[in-house]
Amino acid sequence: MKSYARSTFLIGYLMVFLVLSIGFLPVVYSSTCVLNxxxxxxxxxxxxxxxxxxxxxxxxxxxxxxxxxxxxxxxxxxxxxxxxxxxxxxxxxxxxxxxxxxxxxxxxxxxxxxxxxxxxxxxxxxxxxxxxxxxxxxxxxxxxxxxxxxxxxxxxxxxxxxxxxxxxxxxxxxxxxxxxxxxxxxxxxxxxxxxxxxxxxxxxxxxxxxxxxxxxxxxxxxxxxRPQTTTINETTTITEYFKAWVNSSRADYLNLSNYVSNEVSNNRQTLSRGGVLNVVNNYVNKASEAVKTAEKEFDAGMYYAAASDYFGALVYLTTAKYIVDITLGKVKWDEILKTIKDEVNNATKYYLNVVTSLNREYINIVEVSLLAEIAGRVLEANDTLNSLPARQPTIDDVYSAAYTYWRAKSVYGWGNVYEVLKREGVNKEGLSMEKLKEGIQLLLSYATSALTYLQSLTGSSSVNLNTLLDRAENFLGSGKAEDLFYSLTLALKTATYASINTHLAFETNTSFLAYRLESAAEEFLRDALAAGFNPVVALSYYERGKVLRDVDSSTAAYYYDLAIMNSIWYVILSKSMLRKVSIEVSEQSTQTTVSSSTTINTVLSNYLALVAAIITGSLAGVALGYYLTSKRGHA
CATH class of the missing domain: 3.30.230.10 (Ribosomal Protein S5; domain 2)
Structure with a gap:
């Protein structure tokens, strides 16, 4: 009898509990799951x-x-x-x-x-x-x-x-x-x-x-x-380093210039055959013009821009040197290739050593940005080296050889910037190698998105950009630490190219585009600085864009966009910086402001409602159980 009464009580309890609780749950569950x-x-x-x-x-x-x-x-x-x-x-x-x-x-x-x-x-x-x-x-x-x-x-x-x-x-x-x-x-x-x-x-x-x-x-x-910092210039330490970089390039240029000048002066008749001298003079003149531009930039305090133009001057002048040396029989093409290959291999080894020394559990976000620049130059140097013919080079091949040599050299330039900032310990924010990989995968996803945008507008695909993305994906999937930074630099480059080309698909006024991107770059640089990120790379590209704005607005627009990408994405990669971005988005008085705690309070009240539903169901179930038990006993 007691067992039967207990069963009846249990049935009554469950009936009411289920009816009341299930009745409440759809409302409570939906409001709990949808926060806003x-x-x-x-x-x-x-x-x-x-x-x-x-x-x-x-x-x-x-x-x-x-x-x-x-x-x-x-x-x-x-x-x-x-x-x-x-x-x-x-x-x-x-x-x-x-x-x-x-x-x-x-x-x-x-x-x-x-x-x-x-x-x-x-x-x-x-x-x-x-x-x-x-x-x-x-x-x-x-x-x-x-x-x-x-x-x-x-x-x-x-x-x-x-x-x-x-x-x-x-x-x-x-x-x-x-x-x-x-x-x-x-x-x-x-x-x-x-x-x-x-x-x-x-x-x-x-x-x-x-x-x-x-x-x-x-x-x-x-x-x-948004943040309104007074200046978006490089730090004094980096400024001094870029000045030293220019001074070193200037010395290399003067040595090369003296060599080429002496060889041309002593062998004018031989070099005049077949129009070789005209080709040499053309490259010498290009180098001279690049140096004039570099010195103006140096005087204006734009040291990275000056270093970039000296880089161009050295490539032009080295091309002239190679042509002179090959023509005069001072050196063979395969000997030039060996010299360049050695330089590229040394630069690659330097990069690999830097990556090997990294703490896989914590990498400073500024170091990540600089390693991406180093990786990009190592990758480009190896790519151009592999494209050089083994014999019978054209003038363009000779130029590519000179470019490869100095591209490999530039690895040490950015490597020195990396070492300087690493010693100073700037920026405490960082992430693990695994988190970096996740972030790069995210960036690749959006680089793909940007390319999809471009293709939907133009109706055609860019083979080069698709190739860059494919390589980036392959590097990311290799599992090697050094390949992470190859993947990162390719993703940044692809997203930037796709973005700029999307604008150019509609905008014919490239000067206006460059102006808009310059303004946007300044704002994003301020955001990065306010977040505690030292955007060395972004500042360098911003400076490069400024000097090119009135000369080549399309290229300037590319550098401005590259500056933006190197600001916004490194803040995104470091999620701990994301919450520090000093941007307040508050509604004007014409709108109704909703407290940010509303969502939390709503969720809490919903959970309380759920608890109340369960308690109510339990109490009602107890009451019905007793009722059914008592009714059965009187019979």
Missing amino acids: VKELYLLAVSSSGGTYYGVPSELVVSLMPGSGDVYLSVEPLAELDMQASVKLAALISSYVSGIDYSNYSILVKIRSDAPIIGGPSAGGAITVALISLLTNMSLNKSVVMTGMILPDGLIGPVGGIPEKLEAAKSVGAKVMIIPAGQRMALSLRSGSYVDMYELGKKEGIRVVEASTIYDALKIFGYKVV
Whole structure:
């Protein structure tokens, strides 16, 4: 009897517990799992019967507990590059907000009536939405945006902007953000260029250009405060070293110049045969012009730029020397090859010794950036060496030989910078070799994304860039420490090339592009300095871009972008620096600010609700159990 009563009590308990608990769980579980949600309109282009028209899409981004995964759901269909665009948006949003999302999962859901959604063109808007999601601030839905997000944090060019304005109007947008430099945009429908500012006025929409993700945030109504350091120059120690580098190059140049001058003077008749003297003089003149530029840069305090131009001068003059020596029978081609091979082998051994001495459990992040530069030069020297013919060289082959020789020499230049900073112990932030590998894999993923963007715009693939990426992947998978830095330098280079070429696919005004990138580089350098990172490499490339801006704007743009990549990505690689980035994204008074503790409190209350549900179910179950037991006893 007692056993039966006990069973009846248990059944009653379980019935009520399950009914009440299960009733509560869907609500509690869903609210516990979804920590935050933001919504925004996206702009896309569709076509019907050969006519293009703009269509809006609905974006919903959600934050959940997780391990850094980014999920994408698109209805009805996404282009192949959509996944890459979303991953890149998540990364840049993490950098801008200073919030590492590795303890969360992000769900990006897009709904549209368009059969195809332009993945890259939504990247900028998705990034803004994710920043709002991570910082838990309200999102102004009266603002819409079109433009890619590139790995350097810039807003990349897109197509179909006039048609997308139609989509903006259909959702009642008041402001439309477009990529900088695209005020005059090509209409897919008419095939003619349209002034977007004027078209926007007719439709009651203010059209605004954005160069970087920070520009876009300001237009959305956020107040963005970034670090304002007084200077972004190299440290005194590095400045003095670069000066010494120039002085050493100057001495090498003078010795070579005297040698070539004497040989030409003593053998003018022999060298005049077959036009050899003209070729020699051409290279001598190029070297002389490079030195003039280098000395002006030196006087202006731009020592890395001066060292770079002296590098070019030495290559030109060494080419002249090799031609003179071969013509006069002073040296054979195979002897030149042996000298160069020895130099490259020595440089490679130096690099391998440096890597071998590393602490695999902790590598200073500044050391990582410098080792990537050293690795890049070792790799290039070996590549150019392997491309040289064994016999019967052309003039171009002789130039390549000279370049290979001095490229190998430059390994020691950056090696000395590495040794100086290592002795000083600058930057306490670092990471393990395993974490570095994970970071490089991440960078390779986004380098691939950048290349995907470019290919989707141009409709063709770049064999060279694809080859670079393939090599980077192979190096990363080898398991060798030295190959990690080969992989890193190739990934940085590929992402930069893809980014610049994406801009150039739309922008014909390269001077304007260089100006925008210069401004962006300065801001990202300040971010890096504020994070506690000494961006030696980035500062050097920034300086190189400045001296080339008025001479070769396309090349200057490349160096500026390289400076940006070498700022932002090393901060990202060191996640401990990520949280230190002094960037405050706070909403202006016209918007409602949500406390950053809201999410935590919500989660806590949800868990309390879950506990309450269990307790309630238990108590009710006990009551019903007693009730059923007592009823059975009276019978």
